[in-house]
Amino acid sequence: MLKDVLRILENDARTTTKQIATMTGTPVAEVTKLIKQAEKDKLILKYKTIVNWDRIEDDQVWAIIEVKVAPEPEAGFDSIASRIAQFGQVRSLYLASGTYDLLLVVMGKSERQVADFVSENLAHIEGVKGTVTHFVLKRYKVDGEILEGGEGVKRQPVIL
Amino acid sequence: MSARKSEHSRKKEKIVSDRVNRLSPSGIRKFFDLLASIEGVISLGVGEPDFATPWHISEAAVRSLERGYTMYTSNSGMPELREETARYLKDKYNIKYEPSGEILITVGVSEAMDLAMRAILNPGDEVIMPDPHYVAYDSCVILAGGEPVLVPTSQENNFEVEAKDIEARITDKTRAILIGYPANPTGAVMSRKKLLAIADVAKRHNLLVVSDEIYARLVYGVEHTCFASLPGVRENTILLGGFSKAYAMTGWRIGYAVAPKEIITAMTKIHQYTIMSAPTMAQVAAIEALKTGESSVMEMVEDYDRRRKIIVKGLGDIGLSCFEPKGAFYAFPSIAVTGMTSEDFSEKLLMEEKVAVVPGSAFGDCGEGYVRCCYATSLADIEEALTRMKRFVKKYSK
DSSP states (O other), rough: OHHHHHHHHHHHHOOHHHHHHHHHHHHHHHHHHHHHHHTTTSSOOOOOOOOOOTOOOOEEEEEEEEEEEOTTTBBBBBHHHHHHHHSSTTEEEEEEEEOSSEEEEEEESSHHHHHHHHIITTTTTTTTEEEEEEEEEOOOOOOOOOSSSSOOOOOOOOOO | OHHHHHHHHHHHHHHHHHHHHSSSHHHHHHHHHHHTSSSEEEEOOOSOSSSSSOHHHHHHHEEEEHHTTOOOTTTTHHHHHHHHHHHHHHHHHHHOOTTTTTTTEHHHHHHHHHHHHHHHOTTTTEEEEEEEEHHHHHHHHTTTOOOEEEEEOOOGOOOOOOOOHTTOOTTTTEEEEEEEOOOOOOOOOOHHHHHHHHHHHHHHHTOEEEEOOTTTTOOOSSSSOOOOGGGTTTGGEEEEETTTOOOOOOOOEEEEEOOHHHOOOOHHHHHHHTTSOHHHHHHHHHHHHHHHHHHHHHHHHHHHHHHHHHHHHHHTTTTTOOOOBBBTTEEEOOOGGGGGEEEEEEHHHHHOOOOOOOEEGOOGGTTTTTTEEEEOOOOHHHHHHHHHHHHHHHHOOO
16 A cells, blocks of 8 residues: 555656545545655655756756775765765765665766865875776666656557 | 339349348447547547557667568568466466467457357357447458457446346357457446356356456456466357557557467468468567566556546536446446437537547447546546536537
């Protein structure tokens, strides 16, 4: 039940409580309660919109940054990761397997700003041993949504 | 002069065969021509998924084109597709069909239905089918020289067809019973018990049963019973199925017929002279669908179910009472509250509120007083359609 509600909201955060109640065959009050509790439990973190900013402004620069770090004896990667996560520019942060440890997705207003973040902020954090920055040239798909060319289904007016 | 004229018109009439002249002129055709000319219409009229084919399925077909799979296949269809179909039917319903000899890959269930009727009917043979029913059923029978015999069904019985009503219409000309559940246009699903009763009638009177199960995967909260899986009916059953609805593959035109060898051999004979083989790339896509499409089907079914609940409740709330359709993607509400015929209702609703539904009368006399609403469209469109219909029903309620 809770999972059903979460899946519906994850797909469309604007689905109303009443709609969810009908869809899941649950009383409205029960759905409201479930959602409230999920928000409280941080199962639902935030309701957001996927915007295709590329269409209306060009002062957005995205970069993917690989970071090699020296894990701390007690806290491993977690404490250094939580420090990096504090920066507003960091939109996503993952611990990854492979030749580097942390993978950051960073957004800035210019390449300069992203470069500054790497040299001024990231590089100064204790434990950071090296970084590789990849500037994003074009975003095609974000959080499961295709940004351009997703024209939807081409239905013909048929009758049967 | 006038004699010559009538001679002329008689000749003109003869251009088209009597058989085709008998087919009901599609009343909905003009209706949909109208629809195409109006801007901003929300259509609940189209009977197909609003999803695009899951990409991994399309990709398999693209790859096959790149690799040069552009020739005919065996008349009966690619061996691998027949094997996968056999495996699927075994896994799903525990029925066994021989990939070579008992399975034929067709251009959708539409072709399979046509083949089945042409393979089994002699002129004048009767085929018993429920009313209302999918528009092609009676046409296929007529085109094959047979006579459709209709069994009325109603909302009171959830549009399920009763074995005793079928039995009452059996004559010495009856050749087959044609059923299609989950049903288009009603969304009705038959219980196993009622199907068993039909199986019993078929066995006692030695009738064939043609079961169109194209909507088999689209059921909500109930199990689909495959007619061929009932005890003792295998030899009497022609099971038709396909990929259009479950895998959102309507445009690929790919389906199948399974039946005892004698029938499939006869159907294949017609198929090889009229079609050759189903489109090769669509067959490749169908193989992929059977192998890896299950999770996509489940996701789509979950999504349809949510919209189903919204539309059924919404229709009820605005006074268009609707039995709960447990299958396919149609709601079939009664429009009795407006006192209009279903064609009137549909046309006025289209002109005044720009919502397209299909008049129930298009599916048979027993569909009169109902309209078919397909909910395979976005939730936002369903909600907007309901808002418009509410205004409309309020205006015309008696």
